[in-house]
Amino acid sequence: MTKADQGREELLREVVGVAVPNWAIRVVQLNNVVATRLGVTDTDVQCLHALDRHGPATPGELAKLVNLTTGSASRMIDRLVAADCVRRVPDPTDRRRVLIEPTQHGIDRVGQAYAGLITRTRDDLDDFTDDELRVVLRFVTAAEESTANEVHRLQTGP
Amino acid sequence: MTKADQGREELLREVVGVAVPNWAIRVVQLNNVVATRLGVTDTDVQCLHALDRHGPATPGELAKLVNLTTGSASRMIDRLVAADCVRRVPDPTDRRRVLIEPTQHGIDRVGQAYAGLITRTRDDLDDFTDDELRVVLRFVTAAEESTANEVHRLQTGP
DNA sequence: CATAATTCACTGCGTGGCGCAGCTACTTTG
DNA sequence: CAAAGTAGCTGCGCCACGCAGTGAATTATG
Incomplete structure (x- = not known):
């Protein structure tokens, strides 16, 4: 292995080390703290996030x-309805199904909880040039996809 | 606002949008799936991570x-001891205190669970030059620190 | 077309993680 | 040497979750 390879290896190790264990831990911590402050479960916060990204979804989805199991999801939705964060809407095309959609209050709640981190992250990015921002975007996009794939592999795989 | 500013604003929005809601959600999901596969709590996995980063720590830390409260931490440690993932070691300088340190088995467990994501992330980084890797490192380092600060603010703030 | 099989979402019940309050043991302080 | 502070550990109640079963609605089958 050449000297240049050693340098790159060191660089790779550092990036992965910061991104995967360190940053990931902080994100999980943040999600937990946010949930505590909102007076709901970690899972409930994830659900609101999922609705924000995915749009209206059925309890099964x-x-x-x-x-979660569908049974636990049903009770989770009960909690979120009671907290005025989501709404149950009958599916017009299939009378068995119910669509869950976030209320404005629910959108605001989760948005406010994460506003601080978003502001901080934008401030961090002020130091980057446009070209550098594009590099960062390539990375976070790839990382998000890889993480999603890994989640899917672990959920379904051996 | 000039055209260039609009472009940068769009870029910023995209980077933040992918990094904070999307990627963060995936990371929390992954943590949950890993915990389920290991047969322990999300909190337990966080604890093993914390020990890996922080080194031996007291239950209070x-x-x-x-x-968590110290009471719940005590029972969490009970579970991890039963699963042969951590060890209780008396502090020689203060007989009230106990140091928790991970066992080799515990280190291996969490390491194997995250090996897949680490491999994927390294593969993602193959496409980046050394200079680009340094840009990515600047970002993830800043993001990790900002997330940590935000956790601290929410835990202690109003 | 009638009927069986499937797919939704939704409940009783038991398990278990968690916070709260109180406890003992030890250390520090005056 | 007593009083206060700090460490970790337990009874108790609460509630989120998985499991198993129910009813309603849809789709597949003879």
């Missing part, structure tokens, strides 16, 4: 997205 | 790190 939400159960898959947050890794 | 661990309670703070994973956002």
Whole structure:
């Protein structure tokens, strides 16, 4: 292995080390603290996030997205309805199904909880040039996809 | 606002949008799936991570790190001891205190669970030049620190 | 077309993690 | 040497979750 390879290896190790263990731990911590402050479960916060990204979804879909059984998802929705964060809407095309959609109050709640981190992250990015921002975007996009793939592999694989 | 500013604004929005809601959600999901596969709690996995980063710690410190009361931390440690993932070691300088340190088995467990994501992330980084890797490192380092600060603010703030 | 099989979402019940309050043991302080 | 402070550990109640079963609605089958 040449000297240049050693340098790159060191660089790779550092990036992965910061991104995967360190940053990931902080994100999980943040999610937990946010949930505590909102007076709901970690899972409930994930559910609101999922609705924000995915749009209206059925209880069954939400159960898959947050890794719960349909029974537990049903009670989770009960909690979120009681907290005025989501609404149950009958599916017009299939009378068995129910669509869950976030209320404005629910959108605001989760948005406010994460506003601080978003502001901080934008401030961090002020130091980057446009070209550098594109590099960062390539990375976070790839990382998000890889993480999603890994989640899927572990959920379904051996 | 000039055209260039609009472009940068769009870029910023995209980077933040992918990094904070999307990627963060995936990371929380992954943590949950890993915990389920290991047959332990999300909190337990966080605790093992914290020990990996922080080194041996007292139950009180661990309670703070994973956002639990000392009572719950005590039972969490009971579970991890039963699963042969951590060890209780008396502190020689203060006989009230106990140091928790991970066992080799515990280190291996959490390491194997995250090996897949680490491999994927390294593969993602193959496409980046050394200079680009340094840009990515600047970002993830800043993001990790900002997330940590935000956790601290929410835990202690109003 | 009638009927069986499937797919939804939704409940009783038991398990277990968690916070709260109180406890003992030890250390520090005056 | 007593009083206060700090460490970790337990009874108790609460509630989120998985499991198993129910009813309603849809789709497949003879």
